[in-house]
Amino acid sequence: MLLDFRHLGALRWVLVAIGLLVAGFLLLPVVFIVLLSFGSSRWLIFPPPGWTLKWYEAFFADPGWFAALGASLRVGLAAAVIAVVFGLGAALAMSRGRLRGAWWLHMLLLMPMVLPVVVLAVGIYSLALRAGLNDTFIGFVLSHAIVALPFTVIILVNGLNSFDPSLEDAAVLCGASRWRARLHVTFPSIRLSIITAVIFAFLISWDEIVISIFMAGPNLQTLPVKLWTTLRQDLTPVIAVASTMVLAFSLILLLIAAILTRRGR
Amino acid sequence: MQTGPDKTRSVQLPGPAPRGWRAALRARLEGATATLAIPALLLVLFFFLLPVALLLARSILEPEAGLGNYAELLQSGAYRTVLLNTFTIASVVTVVTVLIGFPVAWLIAVSNRFWGMALLGLIFISMWTSLLTRSFAWLILLQSNGVINRMLKGLGLISEPLSLVNNMTGVVIGMTYILLPFVIFPLLSTMRAIEPGLLRAAALCGANRWQCFLHVFLPACVPGIAAGALMVFVMSLGYFITPVMLGGSSTMMLAELIVHLVQSLLRWGLGAAAAFILFAITLAAYALQLRLFDPLRSAKGGR
CATH class of the missing domain: 1.10.3720.10 (MetI-like)
Known part of the structure; x- marks a missing residue:
């Protein structure tokens, strides 16, 4: 019964909550870095004041x-x-x-x-x-x-x-x-x-x-x-x-x- | 048609050839197969065994022959602090990854195919994407004016920004993040191997959920927990990039010390000795793991 989702009772919602938090924890840095690369702030401020491709131009120009x-x-x-x-x-x-x-x-x-x-x-x-x-x-x-x-x-x-x-x-x-x-x-x-x-x-x-x-x-x-x-x-x-x-x-x-x-x- | 010794195998079917000749041919064919391992062996010899041997030699020969380097490492307060840091951080990271990894593995074990695969896929992706990139992301996220601190402030949980990076907290967060998959995978395979009937039997015998967990489920998970914890502990002992990026001057770990000694101070003997201490600890831990659970045997079928 501990290995059956339907019979876990209230515990299953605890597990689901932890699962969601960990999924967020795993995704956060990856999503964050991608968003940051499009941000216009020179100082890596997030959320950025605007969106830009200039850092990509700088990357390929270098x-x-x-x-x-x-x-x-x-x-x-x-x-x-x-x-x-x-x-x-x-x-x-x-x-x-x-x-x-x-x-x-x-x-x-x-x-x-x-x-x-x-x-x-x-x-x-x-x-x-x-x-x-x-x-x-x-x-x-x-x-x-x-x-x-x-x-x-x-x-x-x-x-x-x-x-x-x-x-x-x-x-x-x-x-x-x-x-x-x-x-x-x-x-x-x-x-x-x-x-x-x-x-x-x-x-x-x-x-x-x-x-x-x-x-x-x-x-x-x-x-x-x-x-x-x-x-x-x-x-x-x-x-x-x-x-x-x-x-x-x-x-x-x-x-x-x-x-x-x-x-x- | 083919020529050479290979062709003669086709004669085998009707072939009235003498037994000894056939056996010799077979041995020759299989002997030739064994030689295919030579390039890999040479690579391992020159880029693994030789460098390691060279390091050992330098650790006892430079600057002068003897065990002076090892004595210096173990006697100097500064180096002892590094060793202590390394063990402390590795232990904390191990405990945290097991505490987080256990419910996650459990959730994957009980969820349906789709959600299980989705979570596993996520974990797999995070395992195979750049370590450097992810550590960099954490560096920015955890800054005193970074997203995490501002979010906590916005929620009213803190009034002053927490120092989450350039200290041990930062290292533990970053390394937990990176090493989490290594505890989830072994735990999951252990949980999937548990006979559900075992838990049902316990329930039928009158055990409540908590007793079932404590006396049946948890003990059955122990091999997975041990395998995962050992793996994470050993891997964190040798980590370099994440501790350097997210740690501070007071959290120097063994790997950083080795690089510092060799690259900045050019003290090869001392650096090699430190590397060898790390190597010896790692080998001991893996020997222990091999004793407890042979990965090769389990890879070849059977659990």
């Missing part, structure tokens, strides 16, 4: 912001591709190969997710300084890929586990090579998992900030780094615009992921 946006997109795409390709290989090895240490391999691949990101950031920074990877595209991409890898491994292992391997074996028995069978039978069957993995890997890179703060330099900084450095100097409404861009992009990708998952059912 080559620094624009470059950061481009850097974020490029790094995100490259990191997503690497995390998914490497993750797919590892997932195949763990769910198909007869690997004795599969459990340990799985744990090892999930470790970067468990470690506090600041520890990883300082460690990678220390290494990158010696290897000359700081402020380079490849440094950004690989360090983002390591953060995204655990997520792609989880998604792809789940995808492979829900796909019957005997279908792939059947293709092989019919004369296809192992790789041909994978390419034409296995991968198309788990394409939904692959696309989801790409989206989430991109989102992780798109949002990555702690490692990026260390990686960034005069040559290359991603959008969150630019946001962070600007924030610490001056609270301008252009920050709200950049935040809205970051949010909008994430929301669109999440929506695509949700639609795909829905269609897959």
